[in-house]
Amino acid sequence: MSRENPSFSVPDGPDPGSGAHDASTPATAAGRDSRPDGPRSRDDATSMLPFGKPGRPFGSTPFAFGFTAALGVLTAWLLVQALAATTSMLILIVVSLFLAVGLDPAVRWLQHRGLPRWAAITVVFAAVILFFAGFGLAVIPALSQQAGQFVEQLPTYIQQLQNHPQVRDLDQRFGLLERLQSFLTSGDLGRQVFGGLLGAAGIVVSAVFSALTVLILTLYFLASLRSITRTGYRLIPRSRRARVQLLGDEIFSRVGGYVAGNLLISLIAGVTTFIFLSIVGVPYALALAIIVAVTDLIPLIGAGIGAAVAILVALFVSVPVAIAALVFFVVYQQIENYLIAPKVMKSSVDVPAATTIVAALIGGALLGIVGALLAIPVAAAVQLIVSEVVLPRQEQH
Numbered sequence: 001m002s003r004e005n006p007s008f009s010v011p012d013g014p015d016p017g018s019g020a021h022d023a024s025t026p027a028t029a030a031g032r033d034s035r036p037d038g039p040r041s042r043d044d045a046t047s048m049l050p051f052g053k054p055g056r057p058f059g060s061t062p063f064a065f066g067f068t069a070a071l072g073v074l075t076a077w078l079l080v081q082a083l084a085a086t087t088s089m090l091i092l093i094v095v096s097l098f099l100a101v102g103l104d105p106a107v108r109w110l111q112h113r114g115l116p117r118w119a120a121i122t123v124v125f126a127a128v129i130l131f132f133a134g135f136g137l138a139v140i141p142a143l144s145q146q147a148g149q150f151v152e153q154l155p156t157y158i159q160q161l162q163n164h165p166q167v168r169d170l171d172q173r174f175g176l177l178e179r180l181q182s183f184l185t186s187g188d189l190g191r192q193v194f195g196g197l198l199g200a201a202g203i204v205v206s207a208v209f210s211a212l213t214v215l216i217l218t219l220y221f222l223a224s225l226r227s228i229t230r231t232g233y234r235l236i237p238r239s240r241r242a243r244v245q246l247l248g249d250e251i252f253s254r255v256g257g258y259v260a261g262n263l264l265i266s267l268i269a270g271v272t273t274f275i276f277l278s279i280v281g282v283p284y285a286l287a288l289a290i291i292v293a294v295t296d297l298i299p300l301i302g303a304g305i306g307a308a309v310a311i312l313v314a315l316f317v318s319v320p321v322a323i324a325a326l327v328f329f330v331v332y333q334q335i336e337n338y339l340i341a342p343k344v345m346k347s348s349v350d351v352p353a354a355t356t357i358v359a360a361l362i363g364g365a366l367l368g369i370v371g372a373l374l375a376i377p378v379a380a381a382v383q384l385i386v387s388e389v390v391l392p393r394q395e396q397h
Helices: 026-033 044-046 060-085 087-110 115-165 165-172 176-185 188-223 225-234 239-278 285-295 302-315 319-346 352-365 367-395
Strands: none
Touching: 026 115, 060 087, 087 115, 087 188, 087 225, 087 239, 087 367, 115 188, 188 225, 225 239, 239 285, 239 302, 239 319, 239 367, 285 302, 302 319, 352 367
16 A cells, blocks of 8 residues: 655646746746746846946056055165164164173072072172273273373473474474474364263263163063063964074073073183282273273184283283283183183084184174174074074985
């Protein structure tokens, strides 16, 4: 016995009571057009796009392309000008961040001894300020005293020049003393001296402002170094964050080790210089030792600058003392370069000697003394990235 489902029955023809006697009636046509796969009516298209079909995008025209390119060039030029205008301030920020990273190991060492972080930062920063204050108290009085003695003895020096036979002969042939007297009595000397004093005062004020800026920024960076590094690591994608954090921590460790090692080497140079100058009787031994220690921080040329200043002061004592000072600095530089520095820097910044020299030369050519100071830790960071990232990637291909 078969059952017939009424829902699946198909009528043989149109329903007589429906009023639809032809498939071309409006109702049937409208129903056919309303199917999802059928053509849409004009009213539907008008409701979807009331203002008509959009044309070709405006950015594809040559005029729009040229205008966009010109805006890009102008923006790049403005950025370059902004960087050039703020170069000095950016250098101060980089130096402050470098010092903060270098002082952070001392802060962490004090933290491991039981001090809270704010107390450790206070102790380290106070030590830095005391060092600069001691440098000023040791150097400025000596310089002012020497300048005063030179001004007092200037007439004696001029008299000695007048009594010198060769100077007297040159004066008779070229009239040097007469020209010198006319220059001194005219107003040109006063204007030049006044302008020189103003220029020197401007340099001193700029140096003091830069030093205060660096100290303040270093304090802020040192206090917020953890949050800065944490925020920087969060900018890295999660899949690479752990590796970048390990590499970043190692770079910070190397920078801190370089700063600590360089300070230790400079301290040894300053103490040794002070002992030697005190033994041979050179005046202002403490000031000269501090100058040698500070200049020894500069790679390549710093030690020579400090030694030249000490030898020049020793020359005013006597020629044998100056010769002894020259021999001392030559011998000490060899000991420092081949014994002290390799042992101190081996555990912190293991950079080949050739790389150190090239990096210091390039950094000095780009940013002067600041570039030479930052060149070696930057070279250590680049060496770490090359050995841990670039070379393993090259081995995979």
